[in-house]
Amino acid sequence: MVKLVVQTPEGVEIRQDLAGVGSRAAAAFVDGLFFLVVVAGLGLLIAIAASVRGGGAETFLLGVYLGGILLLGLAYPFVFHVAQDGQTPGKKMVGIRVVSADGSPASTAQHLIRSLLLLADLLPVPIPLGFWLIAISPEHARLGDLAAGTIVLRVGDEARAPEPRPTDRWSTLIDRRLPLEPHAA
Numbered sequence: 001m002v003k004l005v006v007q008t009p010e011g012v013e014i015r016q017d018l019a020g021v022g023s024r025a026a027a028a029f030v031d032g033l034f035f036l037v038v039v040a041g042l043g044l045l046i047a048i049a050a051s052v053r054g055g056g057a058e059t060f061l062l063g064v065y066l067g068g069i070l071l072l073g074l075a076y077p078f079v080f081h082v083a084q085d086g087q088t089p090g091k092k093m094v095g096i097r098v099v100s101a102d103g104s105p106a107s108t109a110q111h112l113i114r115s116l117l118l119l120a121d122l123l124p125v126p127i128p129l130g131f132w133l134i135a136i137s138p139e140h141a142r143l144g145d146l147a148a149g150t151i152v153l154r155v156g157d158e159a160r161a162p163e164p165r166p167t168d169r170w171s172t173l174i175d176r177r178l179p180l181e182p183h184a185a
Contacts, residue, residue, distance in 0.1 A: 016153045031076070096154055
């Protein structure tokens with residue numbers, strides 16, 4: 001498994017796993033299903049509106065629908081990445097996150113670049129170009145990642161370890177020392 005290794009100024013190495021083609025494809029599948037449900041719902045609403053309205057409105061509403069699908073397809077990853085700290089619903093379910101190439105949170109501009117290049121990554125060659133690039137690049141990066149300077153990392157269980165002494169307070173201790181067991185020190 002390929003890892004991102006970041007060395008802090010204190011000399012501590014932080015290692016994180018890069019997401020591969022399998023986890024990214026699974027996240028894309030989940031996001032695709034979610035997107036299809038939204039698009040189908042909008043299509044149903046527009047079909048109902050067109051049947052009620054009548055008279056030439058069908059063509060206009062069809063154009064709005066098709067244009068809306070394109071805009072929604074570009075906005076979906078951008079909005080979720082910015083609002084959910086680099087995760088779409090599919091990425092959250094699979095346990096991966098988009099970050100900057102140095103491991104820090106990705107900026108809004110980086111998320112925008114990734115989203116705009118999504119169309120190029122979806123070009124079928126016979127498998128989408130983005131999947132080929134993820135499979136062959138050492139950083140497991142698609143075209144949008146390369147242009148934006150981002151990577152996709154696996155994120156572990158972010159649940160914090162429980163406090164060893166949640167009821168102890170410094171002000172209530174008699175000798176101002178916390179009696180820690182060796183494993184908690």
